[in-house]
Amino acid sequence: xxxxxxxxxxxxxxxxxxxxxxxxxxxxxxxxxxxxxxxxxxxxxxxxxxxxxxxxxxxxxxxxxxxxxxxxxxxxxxxxxxxxxxxxxxxxxxxxxxxxxxxxxxxxxxxxxxxxxxxxxxxxxxxxxxxxxxxxxxxxxxxxxxxxxxxxxxxxxxxxxxxxxxxxxxxxxxxxxxxxxxxxxxxxxxxxxxxxxxxxxxxxxxxxxxxxxxxxxxxxxxxxxxxxxxxxxxxxxxxxxxxxxxxxxxxxxx
Amino acid sequence: xxxxxxxxxxxxxxxxxxxxxxxxxxxxxxxxxxxxxxxxxxxxxxxxxxxxxxxxxxxxxxxxxxxxxxxxxxxxxxxxxxxxxxxxxxxxxxxxxxxxxxxxxxxxxxxxxxxxxxxxxxxxxxxxxxxxxxxxxxxxxxxxxxxxxxxxxxxxxxxxxxxxxxxxxxxxxxxxxxxxxxxxxxxxxxxxxxxxxxxxxxxxxxxxxxxxxxxxxxxxxxxxxxxxxxxxxxxxxxxxxxxxxxxxxxxxxxxxxxxxxxxxxxxxxxxxxxxxxxxxxxxxxxxxxxxxxxxxxxxxxxxxxxxxxxxxxxxxxxxxxxxxxxxxxxxxxxxxxxxxxxxxxxxxxxxxxxxxxxxxxxxxxxxxxxxxxxxxxxxxxxxxxxxxxxxxxxxxxxxxxxxxxxxxxxxxxxxxxxxxxxxxxxxxxxxxxxxxxxxxxxxxxxxxxxxxxx
Numbered sequence: 001x002x003x004x005x006x007x008x009x010x011x012x013x014x015x016x017x018x019x020x021x022x023x024x025x026x027x028x029x030x031x032x033x034x035x036x037x038x039x040x041x042x043x044x045x046x047x048x049x050x051x052x053x054x055x056x057x058x059x060x061x062x063x064x065x066x067x068x069x070x071x072x073x074x075x076x077x078x079x080x081x082x083x084x085x086x087x088x089x090x091x092x093x094x095x096x097x098x099x100x101x102x103x104x105x106x107x108x109x110x111x112x113x114x115x116x117x118x119x120x121x122x123x124x125x126x127x128x129x130x131x132x133x134x135x136x137x138x139x140x141x142x143x144x145x146x147x148x149x150x151x152x153x154x155x156x157x158x159x160x161x162x163x164x165x166x167x168x169x170x171x172x173x174x175x176x177x178x179x180x181x182x183x184x185x186x187x188x189x190x191x192x193x194x195x196x197x198x199x200x201x202x203x204x205x206x207x208x209x210x211x212x213x214x215x216x217x218x219x220x221x222x223x224x225x226x227x228x229x230x231x232x233x234x235x236x237x238x239x240x241x242x243x244x245x246x247x248x249x250x251x252x253x254x
Numbered sequence: 255x256x257x258x259x260x261x262x263x264x265x266x267x268x269x270x271x272x273x274x275x276x277x278x279x280x281x282x283x284x285x286x287x288x289x290x291x292x293x294x295x296x297x298x299x300x301x302x303x304x305x306x307x308x309x310x311x312x313x314x315x316x317x318x319x320x321x322x323x324x325x326x327x328x329x330x331x332x333x334x335x336x337x338x339x340x341x342x343x344x345x346x347x348x349x350x351x352x353x354x355x356x357x358x359x360x361x362x363x364x365x366x367x368x369x370x371x372x373x374x375x376x377x378x379x380x381x382x383x384x385x386x387x388x389x390x391x392x393x394x395x396x397x398x399x400x401x402x403x404x405x406x407x408x409x410x411x412x413x414x415x416x417x418x419x420x421x422x423x424x425x426x427x428x429x430x431x432x433x434x435x436x437x438x439x440x441x442x443x444x445x446x447x448x449x450x451x452x453x454x455x456x457x458x459x460x461x462x463x464x465x466x467x468x469x470x471x472x473x474x475x476x477x478x479x480x481x482x483x484x485x486x487x488x489x490x491x492x493x494x495x496x497x498x499x500x501x502x503x504x505x506x507x508x509x510x511x512x513x514x515x516x517x518x519x520x521x522x523x524x525x526x527x528x529x530x531x532x533x534x535x536x537x538x539x540x541x542x543x544x545x546x547x548x549x550x551x552x553x554x555x556x557x558x559x560x561x562x563x564x565x566x567x568x569x570x571x572x573x574x575x576x577x578x579x580x581x582x583x584x585x586x587x588x589x590x591x592x593x594x595x596x597x598x599x600x601x602x603x604x605x606x607x608x609x610x611x612x613x614x615x616x617x618x619x620x621x622x623x624x625x626x627x628x629x630x631x632x633x634x635x636x637x638x639x640x641x642x643x644x645x646x647x648x649x650x651x652x653x654x655x656x657x658x659x660x661x662x663x664x665x666x667x668x669x670x671x672x673x674x675x676x677x678x679x680x681x682x683x684x685x686x687x688x689x690x691x692x693x694x695x696x697x698x699x700x701x702x703x704x705x706x707x708x
Contacts, residue, residue, distance in 0.1 A: 054360055054383055057431070061359075061656040087653065161538055161654050162454040163383040163431045166362060221360055 041175045041208035044190065048176055049166035052190050054221040056160040059086040064244030065223070066123075067093075067155070069237040071230075073148040080104070081122045085247035086159030091152060092247050094124040103129070105136075105249065106152045112138030132251035147230045154213065154228045155237060171198040173206035180216060182224040182238070187216040302326040302346075312336040312355070319343050322680065327353050327377065335361050335382075337398075341369045342680045346672070347377030350424055351665040357382030357430070359658055364430070368393045370418040371681050376669040378426040379434075381658070386427030386450070391417035391439035416441045416463055419681040424669035428452050431657050433459050434478070437468065442685055447472040447667075449704060452660030454537035456483035457501070462513040465489045467685050474704045476500040477660050479539040481531070484518060484553075485510040491521040492687055497701040502536050502651070503543045504528040504566065507584075509552030509576040517579045519554040523561060525693035527700040532567035535661050535707075538654020544568065545648035547594065552576030555583045560695045562590045563597075568648025569620070570594035571613075573640075575606035582637060586613035586628075590695050596620050598628065599646035609637035620644040661707040 044052060059065055068081040082093030082104075095102045096118065103116035103124040114135040116125050129135060143150035172193035180189050192213040194206060204210075214234075216225035226237045302324035303315045312334045315325045322342040329352035336355060338345060345365060347353030355364045355377065364379030364386045372389070379386035390398045392414045420443035427434030427450045434450030436459040437443055446469070450457030457475035459482075460468050467490045474497045475481030481498030482505045484491060498504040505528055509517040532545040543549070545568030548558065552575050563570040570591045573581040581602060591597040599620035602608045612632035619625040621644040631638040 050360055050362060050383070053362075057383075057656075058359075061658055087656075162540075162657070163362075165384075 038178060041177050041191065044170055044174045044176050046166070046170070048188065048190070049170045049174060051188065051217055051221050052169055052174055052215070053164040053166040055215055055217055055223050056158055057163045058221050059159040059223060060161050062222070063087045064246060066240045066242055066244045067237055069151070069235060071148055071151055071235055073146065078148065081118075082124050083244040083247060084155055084159070085244070088247050089156070090247040090249065091156060092124055092128060094118040094122060106141065106156070108156055109141055110138055111141050111149060111152060112136040126245060128247065128249045130251035131249050150230050151228060151235055151237075155226075158223065158226065169193055172196060173199060173210070175206065175208060175211070177208055177214065182216050185218050185224060187218050187224050190215045190217060304328065306330070316340070322678065324677065329353055331356050333358055335363045336365045338365070338367045338372050339369050342371035343369070344373040344375065344677060345377065346373075346375045350376045350426060350668045351378060354378045354380060356380055359383065363388055363398070364427070366390070366398050367420060368398055368417065371420070373421040373423065373681065374425055375421075375423045376425070378428070380427070380429050383431035385433045385436045386430040387422060387425060387435045389417055389420045389437045389440045389443065391415060414439065418442055419683065420444075421681055422446070422448055424448060424667065426663065426666050427457070428663050429657050429660055433457075434475070435459070436461075438462055440468075441465065442467045442681075442683060444469045444471075444685055445473060449474045449663060449666050451475070451477040451663050452537070452657050453478040454654075454657045455540070456480035458482045459485075460487040460491060461485040462515055463487050464515050466491045468492070469494070469685050469687055471495050471688065472701070473497070474701050476705055477533055477536045479503065479537050479654075480506055480543070482506070484508060484521060486513040486515045486518050488515065488519045488521070490687075492690070493521060493523045494525050494688060494690060494693060495696065495700070496526045497705065499527055499529045499531065499705070500533040501531045502533060502539045503546045503549055504531040505547070506549040506551065507553035507556055509579045511577060517552055517554050517576075519556065521556045522690060523548075523556065523558045524690045525696055526561045527696050527698065528561055528563045528566070529698065530565045532649065534652040536655060537657045537660065538651065542651050544651035545595065546572055548572070550574070550581045550584055552579035553581055553584060556585070558584065558586045558589065560588050560693055562695050562698060562700075563594065564591065564698065565593045567595055569596050569599045569646040571598040572601055572646060573598070573608050573611060574601045575603050575608070578606055580606045581608045581611060583610040584612070585632070586611075586616070588695070589615055591616060595648060596646055598624065600624050600640055600643050601645055602640075602643055604641075604643070608640040611640060620646050664704075664706045664708055666704055
């Protein structure tokens with residue numbers, strides 16, 4: 001694959017993402033105290049694996065997913081709200097906090113920001129500013145130095161143009177964690193497999209805390225919430241099932 | 255017990271349903287090993303199991319049908335997977351276009367056969383996330399299996415001998431997640447007069463068999479990432495008189511390390527239309543392929559004759575290697591190649607050069623020196639070296655569509671009413687192959703009446 005093609009895409013292999021996040025987590029991956037009386041995590045059933053196997057494809061099939069999250073980046077609280085276009089391989093969010101609001105745009109390789117007020121709904125202004133504009137301040141995505149970059153990489157990896165293999169998800173250690181609701185919608189909470197491959201004979205047992213990625217999935221296989229562990233902290237990202245705009249950027253491909 | 259576990263895997267039975275499966279499954283398990291074609295034929299004289307008249311679900315029909323029996327499925331949408339583990343069963347839709355098994359974008363399979371001698375006829379399968387129709391000799395307590403692009407647990411063909419005798423006739427498989435109609439680790443089968451579109455891997459797939467004795471004929475594949483794909487299916491595979499037009503890639507013959515029985519070899523590809531494989535209304539090909547008629551990746555000693563290979567925007571034929579397995583001794587004779595960006599290109603890696611590939615009737619090659627090398631190989635029994643290579647440049651591949659959003663096909667012809675006497679006969683142990691010498695280069699409108707979108 002050429003460099004140009006690679007930079008035009010989101011990081012697409014969950015295993016890469018998982019490894020990255022585990023790297024950040026180091027040895028300090030905290031495990032929150034389990035809620036009293038919570039049923040124990042267990043391997044997914046066949047039907048649950050089938051549901052989990054279409055989650056990333058459904059993001060691609062849907063196209064654009066509205067999302068929101070908050071994150072502390074180098075001591076600064078950031079609120080993000082916007083969209084991820086899984087078919088177009090672009091994410092675009094308004095970033096607010098104790099600073100001038102910014103529009104943030106990223107693909108699989110690069111992130112850029114410029115000062116920009118949100119629209120009436122808190123989303124970033126459309127159309128996206130031309131990529132050749134000198135207003136953009138951009139840098140290569142680097143999950144090893146930035147919590148925000150790590151989060152953006154993981155979010156971009158939640159789309160795939162084809163379903164996953166449910167058998168492989170089972171073998172690789174996907175777990176059922178619990179039943180829950182998001183905005184009143186019943187969901188199943190899964191721990192994504194910690195790697196793309198089944199664990200080896202000598203590997204430690206996979207527990208609810210092994211994977212750095214948890215997915216809240218409704219009965220149709222639509223992702224409603226994700227939790228991503230960065231260091232010892234879990235970041236919550238909420239998705240809505242409302243339509244979002246197709247994202248495109250002129251003047252250089254974002 | 256295997257039967258029971260398979261059913262649980264595929265159907266997600268309730269407890270009450272499981273009781274019935276255990277009762278039936280245990281009995282038929284023992285029978286299967288002993289059931290020969292004669293016994294099946296006798297049982298096949300029983301009345302068909304009708305859905306929804308006799309039973310309301312496909313799972314119940316599969317439980318009830320006896321060896322050699324028929325499941326006759328009425329018009330309707332069936333949100334189920336149908337697993338056939340009883341030998342010599344015929345699954346037939348009352349109306350090919352109105353009898354629809356729908357995976358709903360969540361269930362991995364439409365129809366799965368893991369028993370010998372199964373026919374699937376006159377039915378539409380759509381919305382499966384993996385396979386529309388699957389025949390496989392590989393299955394265990396986790397269910398039926400076959401390799402996938404994103405991983406593969408190696409299976410021992412000794413432990414799982416190939417499924418025997420199968421037939422797919424007048425089946426429509428559209429908008430399934432990876433494959434439309436798929437025969438894996440299976441021998442002595444026919445896929446005929448069927449249709450596949452909107453598959454993110456391939457419309458038709460035959461994989462992992464030796465002495466396969468498989469005939470693929472009269473089919474249409476369009477708007478797939480790949481129309482027809484063969485991985486490690488060798489010897490007696492005959493691909494004749496099909497229309498593989500308007501996909502991203504028309505046809506591939508591949509050696510694959512993900513499957514047993516390397517290398518792929520000795521297929522006969524005769525009298526097919528392989529054209530216009532640069533269709534944007536299709537899912538992306540996993541490696542970004544677009545505009546290729548025939549791709550041979552480590553395929554060897556295949557015969558490609560009297561096909562019409564035209565209008566492919568990158569190349570009519572591309573030769574390449576699979577890792578350390580070269581493309582060797584393939585013979586292209588009497589094909590009509592026209593209007594391709596280039597007729598043939600050799601993209602083999604330097605360390606795994608193609609040898610002995612012969613072609614006549616080729617006008618343009620990449621590199622240009624390939625033309626003489628292809629001709630020389632036709633005059634020599636030796637593996638003529640073909641070390642010169644060049645990449646075929648085609649148009650940029652357009653973004654891939656979601657398999658669920660590829661435009662559906664037009665209605666397809668129904669299978670003529672079955673002759674009851676013929677239908678109750680078990681499938682033959684050896685496929686009756688057509689006389690390939692009678693096949694001529696097809697017209698550019700081969701099977702065009704079955705092509706197109708709603």
